[in-house]
Amino acid sequence: MKWIKRYGPYLVLYGVAFLWIIPILWMADTAFKPTRDIFSIPPKWIPSHFTTEHVERLFAEWPFARWLLNSLIVASFVTLGSLVVSVPAAFSFSRLHWKGRDAVFMFLLVFMLLPWQVNIIPLFFMMTKFKFLNTYQGVALPMIAMPIGVFLLRQFFINIPRDLEDAARIDGCSSLGVLLRVILPLSKPVLAAFSVYIFNYAWNEFFWSMICLRKPQMVTLPVGLKILQGAFEIDYGLILAGAFMASLPSLMVFLLLRRQIIRGFTLAGSGVKG
């Protein structure tokens, strides 16, 4: 009885966690076992031998490295772009006063709740007109325009004590000075959380990326995997090698920065409450 009380919770916790990552373990397992083992019945947990043939084929026959690079460029572009436009906007919506500010912000709020991907048809034709199809800026710009960042940052900026700003202004700070010297230094955790959230969002975005990027050389990882999967419906070795290699960057970054990432998502997900 005492034993159960002491170790029971551990058993449940680790049991659930293990069950939860079986799909990931199975993905890694499939990616590195010979095709014969992949289709064996019953499923073979331990491969007869370890092989990298699928991964080698992935890099030899597909522009997988290029997809990785594209994802990295798009996600960085979106993150930086968002920071550059959202920070001053959030500052303006929280600490500066101008006519119609709150009405405009309410309007933004409604749009935050609407998923912009639903607009792919008009966006597609707009981007055709701008000649932005198959370009990084084409995929990135609608994501940069997402209001979530402005919303999140505003929530935080609003709670910074007024006195700090007043003191800076008395010392001769302009609004820009207040933003750069008072607000931003105090907002490092929120800016980090925001960056983690947006980077992950852009890194994983699928619907619009698939519509906007149509050249196999230009696509990001999620779209590339879709191409891979569509080309060989049953070549599971290759497809899962692709899926595994695509999840590897996330896994490595997560193992390195677990604490920061979890804190970032917690802040982004619940910070909305203020």
Next chain:
Amino acid sequence: MGLKGRGTIPAPFSKMRNRIGRFFYRHPGVEGFLFALPYMALWAVFLAWPVVYGIYISLFDWDPLRGSKFVGLANYLELFREPRFWNAVVNTFKFAGMTIPLILGLGFVFALMVWGWGRKRRGIVVVQASLFFPYLLNVSIVAIVWKWLLERDVGLFQHYLNSIFPSAPVFLTEPAWALPAIAVATAWWLAGYRMLVFQAGLEEIPVELFESAEIDGARPYHKLVHLILPLIKPSLLFALVLTTISAFRTFGQVLIMTEGGPGWASEVLALYLYRVGFDYFDIGKAAASGVVLLFLILVITLLGVRILGLKSELQ
């Protein structure tokens, strides 16, 4: 130039700086607006305008090559007469009805588990990390892995299920089971994020409340119903609205796992929109279904915000 300690600024610039500074000092409203302007411009072009433009396109027999023809509401009427459209609407609601409770329920149970049992236990981080990690994968990875797990005969889950229950269906090829299977995959993908949010909510509850409840002889069940649930209700409701919105725009999982099949059995609205627009090139109709989907989400969100009294949450 009157700016002591700022000798590094060349004279003409400092003069300009002064002039700009004076202008903004006299017109603070202009300055505030300018700070918001870059974002607002992007927002107007890439978010607000497409909505208007989408409504515009939906009123046309759209053909950018040979010229478009204004048809009024004909696209909408055609849409409403089409069984495949209604099928997609029903599937979208069914899918939402399945994923939302799964995601929120699992997320809440995980949060309770990790929070309640994890406080005095080492190694809880590993558990939390394992439960959260799937959220960081992209939708293609999730869909590919689950399609493989559910593959006939050779898929890991499908195989063991069929060896325990020989009559268990092959999920992804069975019209009644394809959508639930996708819902489970989606819950696996997203529940970890809800766990984090709920866990943050739980951690905000003062420990003293639990202590005094224990002194009063409260059972775990009482603590859950009378203490935990009322206190994290705001984060539950907020998560409900966000999860609902994301359920309604589900696309990638369905496209990769079943392509809407078998037949149209798992076709949801976003996938229908994609098919009509980019496979059948009926742009006007696709835009119309986009407007319908947007409208649906708007109504549900506003209703949710109204009914659940979330207005204060959002401000």
